[in-house]
Amino acid sequence: MNEKGEERSAEELHTILEEHKNHGKGLIPILLEVQKEFGYLPKEAMKKVAEVLGIRPVDVWGVATFFNQFRLTPLGKNHIKVCMGTACHLAGGRLVLEALERELKIKVGETSDDGHFSLERVACIGCCMLAPVMVIKDKIYPKMSSFKAEESLIPYRQESKPED
Amino acid sequence: MIFEEIRKRAVDQWEALRNETHILVGAATCGRAAGALDVIDAFKNECSRQGLDVPIIPVGCIGLCYAEPLVIISKPESLRIAYHNITQDFVPRLVEGYIMGDDPCLELALGTFETDDREVPYIPELPRFEHELRIILRRGGYIDPENIHHYIANGGYGSLEKALRMAPEQIIEEIKKSGLRGRGGAGFHTGLKWESCHHANGTPKYVVCNADEGDPGAFMDRIILESDPHEVIEGMIIAGYAVGAQKGYIYVRAEYPLAIDRIRNALRQGEEIGILGENILGSGFCFHIGIAEGAGAFVSGEATALVAAMEGRRSEPRLRPPRLAEAGLWGLPTLLNNVKTFAYVPFIIGSGIDEFTSIGTEKSKGTAVFTLAGKIQSPGLAEVPMGTTLRSVVYDIAGGMLNEKQFKAVQIGGPSGGCIPESLLDIPIDFDSLREAGSMMGSGGMIFMDENDCAVDTARFFLDFTAKESCGKCTMCRMGTLQLLSILDDITTGKAKMEDLELLRQLSEDIKMGSLCGLGRSAPNPVLTTLRYFADEYRAHILEKRCPALVCKDLIAYYILPEKCDRACEHCILVCPTEAIKGGKGEIKVINQEKCSKCGTCLEVCPPQYCAIIKISPICNLPPITIEKGDSAEGG
Numbered sequence: 001m002n003e004k005g006e007e008r009s010a011e012e013l014h015t016i017l018e019e020h021k022n023h024g025k026g027l028i029p030i031l032l033e034v035q036k037e038f039g040y041l042p043k044e045a046m047k048k049v050a051e052v053l054g055i056r057p058v059d060v061w062g063v064a065t066f067f068n069q070f071r072l073t074p075l076g077k078n079h080i081k082v083c084m085g086t087a088c089h090l091a092g093g094r095l096v097l098e099a100l101e102r103e104l105k106i107k108v109g110e111t112s113d114d115g116h117f118s119l120e121r122v123a124c125i126g127c128c129m130l131a132p133v134m135v136i137k138d139k140i141y142p143k144m145s146s147f148k149a150e151e152s153l154i155p156y157r158q159e160s161k162p163e164d
Numbered sequence: 165m166i167f168e169e170i171r172k173r174a175v176d177q178w179e180a181l182r183n184e185t186h187i188l189v190g191a192a193t194c195g196r197a198a199g200a201l202d203v204i205d206a207f208k209n210e211c212s213r214q215g216l217d218v219p220i221i222p223v224g225c226i227g228l229c230y231a232e233p234l235v236i237i238s239k240p241e242s243l244r245i246a247y248h249n250i251t252q253d254f255v256p257r258l259v260e261g262y263i264m265g266d267d268p269c270l271e272l273a274l275g276t277f278e279t280d281d282r283e284v285p286y287i288p289e290l291p292r293f294e295h296e297l298r299i300i301l302r303r304g305g306y307i308d309p310e311n312i313h314h315y316i317a318n319g320g321y322g323s324l325e326k327a328l329r330m331a332p333e334q335i336i337e338e339i340k341k342s343g344l345r346g347r348g349g350a351g352f353h354t355g356l357k358w359e360s361c362h363h364a365n366g367t368p369k370y371v372v373c374n375a376d377e378g379d380p381g382a383f384m385d386r387i388i389l390e391s392d393p394h395e396v397i398e399g400m401i402i403a404g405y406a407v408g409a410q411k412g413y414i415y416v417r418a419e420y421p422l423a424i425d426r427i428r429n430a431l432r433q434g435e436e437i438g439i440l441g442e443n444i445l446g447s448g449f450c451f452h453i454g455i456a457e458g459a460g461a462f463v464s465g466e467a468t469a470l471v472a473a474m475e476g477r478r479s480e481p482r483l484r485p486p487r488l489a490e491a492g493l494w495g496l497p498t499l500l501n502n503v504k505t506f507a508y509v510p511f512i513i514g515s516g517i518d519e520f521t522s523i524g525t526e527k528s529k530g531t532a533v534f535t536l537a538g539k540i541q542s543p544g545l546a547e548v549p550m551g552t553t554l555r556s557v558v559y560d561i562a563g564g565m566l567n568e569k570q571f572k573a574v575q576i577g578g579p580s581g582g583c584i585p586e587s588l589l590d591i592p593i594d595f596d597s598l599r600e601a602g603s604m605m606g607s608g609g610m611i612f613m614d615e616n617d618c619a620v621d622t623a624r625f626f627l628d629f630t631a632k633e634s635c636g637k638c639t640m641c642r643m644g645t646l647q648l649l650s651i652l653d654d655i656t657t658g659k660a661k662m663e664d665l666e667l668l669r670q671l672s673e674d675i676k677m678g679s680l681c682g683l684g685r686s687a688p689n690p691v692l693t694t695l696r697y698f699a700d701e702y703r704a705h706i707l708e709k710r711c712p713a714l715v716c717k718d719l720i721a722y723y724i725l726p727e728k729c730d731r732a733c734e735h736c737i738l739v740c741p742t743e744a745i746k747g748g749k750g751e752i753k754v755i756n757q758e759k760c761s762k763c764g765t766c767l768e769v770c771p772p773q774y775c776a777i778i779k780i781s782p783i784c785n786l787p788p789i790t791i792e793k794g795d796s797a798e799g800g
């Protein structure tokens with residue numbers, strides 16, 4: 001993130017925390033909002049949250065590491081979620097995940113060095129009849145297979161090229 | 165405003181819609197995944213291109229997920245027809261055919277809602293609907309979930325109006341008499357819960373709706389909230405009045421953004437017309453509902469863990485008593501019920517106890533809602549009277565197994581439930597029978613398995629899930645599930661001994677005994693039930709290093725049948741990521757087992773006319789490699 005981005009985000013963090021003061025929001029909704037703004041939970045932001053809520057930073061850390069929704073590292077530009085719910089598992093979700101790991105040369109939970117892709121496993125996104133499914137950004141890809149998953153990456157790869 | 169006026173306005177609006185041609189498009193998350201938003205855009209474009217002003221309304225889900233995107237076209241003087249699997253390409257046909265013309269486009273139709281002697285099937289008579297009985301799903305997919313008037317015009321908030329004229333004790337009495345049991349899994353008597361919260365000392369009291377839905381294969385709560393959110397809200401307001409609470413929360417996972425949007429919208433509309441907020445319908449009763457977003461942890465669905473999350477702490481369950489009814493959110497009396505439990509309340513209050521108790525079995529009243537997924541013909545959502553047999557669900561409602569494969573088992577209730585085999589298909593579905601079979605109603609997710617699904621691998625899958633999701637508070641749950649997982653790992657990779665089976669069983673019992681909350685106490689269920697019903701499969705893995713379903717990666721090998729390989733085709737070679745397949749132009753292709761990563765891509769791309777690639781288990785059964793150079797030397 002460049003400096004300007006950081007500045008803007010710092011401002012946003014301030015707004016989120018100010019709003020909390022007015023509405024008395026809980027810790028989880030605040031962290032969810034912080035994450036929405038930054039894409040993940042930066043350490044500094046968590047410290048700030050602890051300070052404003054008057055709780056120990058370790059309690060914020062405890063919550064941030066407990067729930068699946070929170071991320072402690074930035075996501076790639078194209079974030080990929082592979083469903084590993086029951087239906088998707090039975091339909092071969094693991095092969096899809098392995099294919100993506102192989103193709104993107106990252107493990108689940110990691111972000112590629114160039115920041116273009118990150119990979120996450122999730123449990124059931126509620127489209128079991130289309131299993132196995134994966135989600136790139138917000139688009140759902142139904143009835144995947146290792147081969148189709150590889151093919152689906154192509155447009156995202158091309159889009160990311162001109163930037164290098 | 166008094167309720168009669170509100171209702172009249174709603175009915176007028178609804179009637180006006182029914183008197184004009186309009187289009188409903190199923191746009192719950194499932195419909196969207198199948199492309200519903202593109203279909204909506206296509207209808208908008210096509211209608212404006214044709215100069216038509218036809219309302220296009222995104223609705224929820226009628227539960228036929230296999231038919232998505234589903235479109236219903238209503239014409240005032242004509243049949244109301246549902247069309248299935250509609251993509252953008254069919255839209256011009258539908259607009260020109262049925263909306264502008266008189267051609268009902270039968271080739272795309274699923275059926276009609278009006279009896280008619282034409283070729284179109286009558287939807288209520290489709291085999292599936294003959295066996296279903298819809299109470300809480302009855303409006304989903306037919307009304308606009310973002311328009312409170314649609315809900316009211318279809319009977320909504322009438323029960324609230326009635327309840328506000330009753331004494332709280334009287335409502336609790338009705339709920340008790342109805343025999344309603346909680347749909348969050350355990351089947352606790354709802355009336356008793358309400359009563360103890362009503363009598364509990366402490367103010368304010370809270371009403372919380374559990375929409376955490378953590379089972380990784382169930383999605384009915386989401387669909388209800390996306391399709392008919394007011395039904396749940398109405399149930400919560402009535403509950404609030406009955407127990408004496410002024411504040412309610414819907415705890416919903418952040419992974420359900422559409423459901424959250426629709427609830428938020430519904431709450432706003434409720435406050436606007438005065439069925440929520442201050443002085444509801446002039447009764448003097450005040451009740452507000454807020455949304456509490458969860459951040460995705462299976463254990464958060466457990467009552468005390470959910471409260472911890474709402475208070476901004478890690479979701480660690482605590483010992484009960486005290487129960488939530490006495491000391492819940494912020495230590496105050498709290499009523500917690502599942503989404504479906506609240507959804508039944510308006511029906512019970514509105515239609516009367518007899519109507520509800522006439523459905524179901526002696527000890528499990530009403531209906532049960534299931535999500536059907538896995539290897540069946542027609543996945544989706546189903547609501548059946550309690551007591552319906554599993555066989556009826558598989559064959560009448562789900563349309564039987566996919567590709568006419570053999571039914572093997574159904575996993576009910578997700579990671580807390582168990583696998584039920586063919587031999588038990590005739591047991592009735594109710595809280596107690598399922599428990600006897602070693603499973604439980606749990607979340608109500610049903611996953612059907614056929615001969616290509618491995619019982620051991622499935623148990624391993626669930627243990628992997630619960631081991632990751634254990635909050636870590638009790639040793640038996642934290643370490644025990646990991647140990648179970650490691651034994652199952654050994655079995656699926658062919659490293660286990662027969663003694664390990666006894667160890668699995670013993671450890672499972674110990675974990676059940678030694679865990680504090682339902683997560684640990686039910687985590688061994690998938691292991692115990694598969695051990696009980698599929699012992700042969702465990703033995704095959706251990707003794708023969710064979711996975712009968714050809715699933716466990718370490719026990720299978722991919723093999724190209726020489727007699728079936730086309731030689732000229734090179735699909736497999738092109739896609740193999742590890743370059744494990746050898747064979748030049750015109751030669752039979754052979755897999756180098758040393759290099760093969762068992763990704764399965766070759767099997768997937770081998771053209772169906774050849775089907776030359778198979779899986780073999782145990783690996784020692786692989787035929788020796790014989791490359792006949794002679795045949796391929798034709799050319800040179």
Ligand SMILES: Cc1cc2nc3c(=O)[nH]c(=O)nc-3n(C[C@H](O)[C@H](O)[C@H](O)COP(=O)(O)O)c2cc1C
Nearest residue numbers: 346347348374377378465466467501502505682683
């Ligand atoms: C590990 C675990 C997960 C649970 N997940 C849910 C859930 O996702 N939704 C739910 O309604 N109940 C869930 N429950 C059950 C709740 O603890 C509680 O019994 C239920 O919400 C009470 O509502 P009811 O009386 O309407 O069934 C879970 C229980 C356990 C032990």
Ligand code: FES
Nearest residue numbers: 083085088127128
């Ligand atoms: S299991 Fe993948 S969407 Fe439900």
